[in-house]
Amino acid sequence: MDDTTPVAIIGAGPAGLAIAACLRQTGQDFVLVEKEQQAAPAWRRHYERVHLHTAKRYSSLPFMPFPKEYPRYVPRDLFAAYLDAYAQRFDLRPRFGETVRAITRRGRSWLVDTTTGTLHASNVVIASGNNAEPLMPGFAGADIFKGRKLHSADYRNAMPFADRPVLIVGMGNTGAEIALDLVEGGARPTISVRGGVHIVPRELLGVPIQMIGMAARLMPQRINDALFPIILDLALGRLEKYGLKRPKQGMLQQISEASRIPTIDIGTVRKIREGAIKVAPDIAEITEQGARFADGGHGEFDAIIFATGFRPGHARLLEPGVQPGRSGVNARASELGLYLIGFHNPVTGLLREISIEAKQIADDIGLRRNRKKAAETLPV
Incomplete structure (x- = not known):
C-alpha cells in the first residue's frame, strides 16, 4: 500500500x-x-x-x-x-x-x-x-554463568528474586531504582558501578531538582559544576566511602558533552548507607557462580540484571x-x-x-x- x-x-x-x-x-x-x-x-x-x-x-x-x-x-x-x-x-x-x-x-x-x-x-x-534497542555489553565469561541473566528492559518486579543475591550492572536511574525495588522486595542486591556517577536527590529542600536545574542555567556551566558537589555533599553526604565516586567531568559538562543525566535518588542512597544494597566496582569477568570485580573481589549471585542502557x-x-x-x-x-x-x-x-x-x-x-x-x- x-x-x-x-x-x-x-x-x-x-x-x-x-x-x-x-x-x-x-x-x-x-x-x-x-x-x-x-x-x-x-x-x-x-x-x-x-x-x-x-x-x-x-x-x-x-x-x-x-x-x-x-x-x-x-x-x-x-x-x-x-x-x-x-x-x-x-x-x-x-x-x-x-x-x-x-x-x-x-x-x-x-x-x-x-x-x-x-x-x-x-x-x-x-x-x-x-x-x-537494549544494549548488552559482552563481558568475559558471560556464557558460562549458571544463573539468570536479563537486561533491565525485561525486569518487571522483585518477586522472582526474593531472598536471592542479585547483581545489577550499572547505576544510572534504571539500575538504581531496580536495586531499590529489589531490596524492598526481599532480594539482596549489589550494584556494580563502572567509573564515577553523579547522584542528585529528587528534591532539594522540597523543591524538585528539575526546577533547580532550570534555574541553574542562568549561571555559567563551570560555576554550576563547581557548586553542585558542595551542595550535594550537604544533601546526600559524602558517598565515596560507600564506593560511589563522582566522575572527573562536572555534572552539567557530562550532560552537555556525553548526554548522560545524573542518577536521581529516590531512596537507593539510604539503602546503600544502611548496607542493604552493596556497591561493587566494575566487572573484570563473569564466572559460573557470579562475578569477579576489578579490585580482585568476587561475589556469588543467582541473577545478573544488566542496566546497561539502550541505543x-x-x-x-x-x-x-x-x-x-x-x-x-x-x-x-x-x-x-x-x-x-x-x-x-x-x-x-x-x-x-x-x-x-x-x-x-x-x-x-x-x-x-x-x-x-x-x-x-x-x-x-
Missing part, C-alpha cells in the same frame, strides 16, 4: 504523540506509524514501580496538562492512561504494527519503506526515542551521510525536512524538551509548506 502524506511520523511514544498533536492543532496532515500494537509501548513495558523523575507540572505534553489528582511524580500506569487520553483528545490514530525498514531521499521528498508499503512524505519526523537505532534506517543533526529544529533538519524529536535529554527534563521540540518542529514544517506553496505560484 503506497500513500502520500505531508509528514510521516515514526514512533507513537510521547514524542510522536506530541508532534502529531501540534500538527493537528495547526491543521497539518500526517501519518503516524508505530511498530507495536499500542501507543507508547516502551512505557508500558517498564518495570512496575517506575515513576516520572520530573515533576508533572513540567512533564505534560503540549496543550494538555496532567489531571490535578495525579501525584507530583506520575507513576507508570497513570502516565500510560494520560497518553491514551491524549491520543483520544487530539484524534491521533497511529497505524499500528507497521515497522519502518528504510528512509530514503527522493528529490526534495522522502520514501519511507514500511512492512505494509511505502509512504511518500515531504517531511519525516523520527520519534522512535533513545531507548529503542536509538534510527541511524540504520537512513542512507549513509544523511543526518538531520541534533534533536529538534536546526538548519540542516529544516533544509532536509528530516527531524529528530525526543533524543535530547537535558537537565530540565526529557518530556519538557519534547514539548518544546514538538512545537518548534510543527512550526518549521508549516513554514516549509508555505515556502513551497509560494514557490509553486511564482511565474515561470
